[in-house]
Amino acid sequence: MSDSQSSSSTGSPHTVSDVMTHTVVAVGREAPFKEIVELLGQWKVSAVPVLAGEGRVIGVVSEADLLPKGEFRDVDDQVADRDGDPAERSKALGLTAGELMSSPAVTVHPNATLSEAARIMARRRVKRLPVVDTIGLLQGVVSRGDLLKVFLRPDEEIADEVRRSVLTQLPIITPVTVAVAEGVVTLGGSLPDRGLVPVLARAVRAVEGVVDVRIDLVHR
Numbered sequence: 113m114s115d116s117q118s119s120s121s122t123g124s125p126h127t128v129s130d131v132m133t134h135t136v137v138a139v140g141r142e143a144p145f146k147e148i149v150e151l152l153g154q155w156k157v158s159a160v161p162v163l164a165g166e167g168r169v170i171g172v173v174s175e176a177d178l179l180p181k182g183e184f185r186d187v188d189d190q191v192a193d194r195d196g197d198p199a200e201r202s203k204a205l206g207l208t209a210g211e212l213m214s215s216p217a218v219t220v221h222p223n224a225t226l227s228e229a230a231r232i233m234a235r236r237r238v239k240r241l242p243v244v245d246t247i248g249l250l251q252g253v254v255s256r257g258d259l260l261k262v263f264l265r266p267d268e269e270i271a272d273e274v275r276r277s278v279l280t281q282l283p284i285i286t287p288v289t290v291a292v293a294e295g296v297v298t299l300g301g302s303l304p305d306r307g308l309v310p311v312l313a314r315a316v317r318a319v320e321g322v323v324d325v326r327i328d329l330v331h332r
Contacts, residue, residue: 120256121213125294128229129222131245131261132252138163139173141210148173148209161242162213165235168248171213174238177262187208212327219244222251226320230259265321267292273323288329295323302330 121214134250137151138161151160152175159174180203206212220229220241229241243252271292279288289300303309308329316325 126225127222128220128224128226128241128243128254129177131226131258132254133258134252136161136253137313138250139209140164141170141208143209145178145212148212152178157255158239160209161217161253162209162215163250167250168243169219169244169250171209171215172217172238172240172242173209173213177205177206177214178201179278181206191265201308217242219248220254221245224226226259226262229254233259261324262320263295265282266293267295270295270297272321273319278312278319282312283316284308288312295321296326297322297325298328299326300328303332306331 113310127189137155137157139148139151141162141164143162148160159172161169162173163173164170180200195232203212218232218236218241220232220243222245224241228231231239233239240253240255242250243254244250254293274292274297275288279290284303286302288303291300292297297319299312299316303312309329309331313325316322
């Protein structure tokens, strides 16, 4: 299996499908502990989806799921049963992916926005999300690194999108200038209404790849 990357051929990468890895390493429910460790090292990933049937994601085995095996290795069984966390103790005794996995898996759909995926990762404290379709079949994986790729967009590409998709939607008669350096957007010119400033700033921040927005506008 290969670990090829997908990229949006034109325009801004707005959804998970634009940045996710399409072909990923995964395991079945019966995959043994050692095989999982070997796969994580071979593919340099921190977790693998666990699949059933025709590719439905039923769980995820991460490094955190495997570590209890080492944690309880030199601990007396009675002490571990008395003082250890029952869930961690169960992981320590697990021998297969089905026994080790965290289930149900935390997943995301291909049409989710990059912001939605980032919020899920932060809220659930995971580094990678299996990407699944409406019936739970694996489509790919998106990682923290994939979500950061959007900040590699060229400055001029960001400026073009701000002019095309933001400024044309606002009731502005006088021209507003757009300059982008290292992802930081600076807006210049004049506005007829001071109340448009937060609206404009919010819309510009929503453009993929924008690091920050600086306002240098005169209010008429």
